[in-house]
Structures are given as structure tokens and as C-alpha cells.
Amino acid sequence: MRKIFQIALGILAAIGGFVDIGDLVFNIEAGAQFGYQLLWVVVVGVVGIIVYSEMCGRVAAVSKRPVFDAIRERLGFGVGLGALASSQVVNLMTLAAEVGGVALVLQLLSGLPYRALIVLGIVALAVVIWVSPFEWIERIFGYGGLALLVFAVAAIKLHPNWGDVAYGLVPHVDTPDKLVYAYFAVGLLGAAMTPYEVYFYSSGVVEEGWTPKDLGLNRANALIGYSLGGFLSFALMITAGALFLPLGIEPEFIGTVALGAQVPLGQIGLILALVGILFAVGGAAIDTCFSGAYNVAQYFGWEWGKYRRPAGAPRFTVAWVVLLVLALLVIMSGIDPVMLTEYAVIFSVVALPLTYLPVLLVANDRAYMRSHANGRLANTFGLIYLVVILVVAVSAIPLMFLTHQGQG
């Protein structure tokens, strides 16, 4: 019974923690521009993150080695350093965008000045990271993010054409803007499979002391948690397709996302949407911040982990504090968080192969994994996704320039 409860809690946290600012921006923009046509990409992205998260969690539980350990070992010090640098740049961009998102939502809730709320948001995140145990950080933000389920209700209340929604699950292109369509497909895939999620997930497995006995929990978390998290992405895209597309609204602001719940559900919908976004984006900010600190600590072989007190892992602690300060400087420069999110997602797509290839190699290594190495099914999916990742990694930046960031 206790085990089932533990699984349920983990899954709930995974659902609420699945959506970050990249998912919010790309799902809402894609829905507003193409209706339900890109729903199938969400399915592809969610299956991809399930496949690789399960693999990362398994590797971490069996070998006690998180992703960046594997990257350094498999790619060598030099290439690994390249992977570290690229992942840190993307992490910092994502963290800054998430912090900006937190400040924007706080502004929509309080009306206080944006820049003051950036500082307040950073201080609040630092305090939460400093004082809360790892599992509580994960759970608090995951449960708070469940308020985003309001978009599922909003989507139903907007009475979309369910036949069109179902057709959206079948890959098809029904638009003259094929490049823009491709840009959003790449962005949605990148948002669903963003590398910091697996860095965080695998390091979290080590933080929580999982062993091979927890592989069932790992599988359930990845499979059910991410699937249901993908359901939130569906809800966001359907809401945007039903509400914004017919009116010709091109969402450019976080407030527009919340408007998607306010119009069908009134004030309660608006408040739940804002609270859900706040927790989802705040939780993602912490995940990203930790991911950056995990990566650098694991790469250089420092002591790391939230389960150690700050004095037990001083360089890890300094790393996340420095990341928060850098994110503060980036977002205080006045850059638009929504635009920064788009850049962060597209650049993260470029870094995807450097993250997922080493994971696939280590998950196949019987010296590490013994009887828990990849089976045929995991390898088939792993290889298919590696090809998909390579294709989108090569096409992401050209598509961004050719479409002026999806503007056509």
C-alpha cells in the first residue's frame, strides 16, 4: 500500500512538473497557428522523453551514475566539455526564461513592478532550494502545477471539434506555411524532450537513493507521469486551437496563456491557470538550476547532491547560486522571456544528440548494467529516436532563421 502511495505521489509530481515555459509557449503558439494539426508531435515527444527518461533512471539506479558522468566517460574529456558548455548555455537561457516567467505571472497576480518581482522570484527560489529537502521541492511544485489541469476543463468547455482533434493525432500538413509548420514541430519536440529534464531526472534518482529494486517505480513514473503530463500539453494546444485560432490571435505573452482558461471558466479559471503556471514554471526554474549545477559537478567530479548539506557539497552549492545570479542578470537586461524561451528550446534541440547518444550507449553496456541493460524494445525505440533527434537537431537553427522564429 505504501509503495502504491509512493508511486502515485511520484506520478502526480511528474504530471505537474512536466510542463515548463517552453511547453506553454510552443503548445499555445502552435495551437493558435495550426489548430490541432500538431497534436501528433506531442505524442512523438512524450514517447521520446518516456523512452530516454526510463533509460536514464535505470542507468542511474543500477550504476549510481547520472547522465553527465556517462557523457564525460563516453564522449571523452574534450567533446564532453563541448557538451557541458552547450548544455550550460541552454540551461542558463532556460533558467532565465523560467525566472522571467515566474516574475510575469507574479505581476499578473499582484500588479507589482516586473523587475522587482524578478528579484523577489530569484530570492524566493534560492530560499526554497536552500531550506527544502529534495523530495519536497519536487513534490510541492509538481502538485502546484496540477492546477494546470484547469486547461483540460477549459478545452472541453470551448467545445472543440473532436473529429478535428482526433485527426490532429495523425501526422498531416494542411497549410501553405510548411516551413513554419516544421519549425513548430521541431520546437514542440524540443520542448517535450528538453535535455535538462533527463539531467534532473537521473540525478534525482541518485539523490533519492533508488536501487535496482526501484526500477518498477522508475518505469511507472516515466510512463504514466510523462503520458499524463503530455495530456496537459494536449489541453493547452486544444484550448489555443479552439479559442485563439478562429480570432486570429497570435499569443506573445504569458497572460494570453491564462486568458485561455479565463474566457471559458471566468475568474476561477484565470486564478487556477496563473497559479498552475507559477508552480510549473517555478518548479522548472529549480529543475534547470539544479541540472546546471549537477552537470558541472558531475563533469568535474565534485561532490554533489541536495541530500548533502551545503557544507558537504560546497562547489555544487556555489554552482547553483552562480547560475541563479547569472539568470538574474540575463533577465534583468530586459530580454523578453517568451522570446528567450523560443531561443532556449531551439538551441536545446541542437544539444539533444550530445545528451541522448551517451545515454543509449551506457544503457547498452553490460559491464555497467548487467542484467538491466537495454532490451530489444528499448534499443529499437532508442535508435529510432536518435535518428529523429539528429534530423531535428540539424534542421532547428535553419528553420528558426528561415521562418523568423515562426513568424513566416
Place this chain on the structure above:
Amino acid sequence: MSRPATIGVALAVLAFSGCGGGRLSQEELQKEFEAIQSLAAEGALVADGVADGRTTETFVSVHAQYLSEAARQIQTDVSAASGPSEKRSVERLASLVFQDLEELHREPDDRALAARLRIRLELYAAAAEKRAR
């Protein structure tokens, strides 16, 4: 840097710098009409929430300000550029949308005003949509 190279760099900068101070093409004007339509339609939705008492004052005030700033930015950018005769229509529409969104930002709890603004913003959105085609 040689003169041809300098000219090349200058042309490249102009090509990538959008419409700021340059000449607007028909296609760029169409994009501006689409952007105005989007802002006006979204503003109408926000105003609708106020008119029906189904939103919060803080949300309306803050979000309407972001929308109005975007409308003013379009007006400023288009004013600084030269272009076809429709340029004036873009400027005019952007200015009207900006003014209404500013009112919404300043009076987020005035339901009667919001009802009027909703109708006007819907009209502007329809006008911009027609021009964008």
C-alpha cells in the same frame, strides 16, 4: 575594410534589421495588419471578461498594458518607415487599438467602459483582418 565590403555589410544589416526606418514591403504591411488584428482581438476578449465581471482587475490592468505597448510599438515602427499608401491605415489602426487598450489598462474595473471597448476592439480586429487579406 574595403568599400564594397562595407557596402555589403551595410546591406546585410539593413536586410536583417526589419522595417525600422526602411521601406515597408506589401508583405510586411500585411504582417503588421495581422499583428494589429491579434492585439485588438485579444484586447476584446480581455474587455469582455471585464464587462461580464469574470476576471480580475490586476490581470486586466497588467495584461492590457502589455497589449497596448505592443500596439504602440507597431505604430512607432511603421511611422519610422516609408512604404505603400496602406502604411497610414496601419498607423491609424495601431493608434486606435493602443488608445483603447490604454483605457482598459487604466480603468480595469469599469464594466460599462469595457463593454464599449470590446465592441470597438472587435471592429478594429475585423478591419485589420480585412486589410491583411
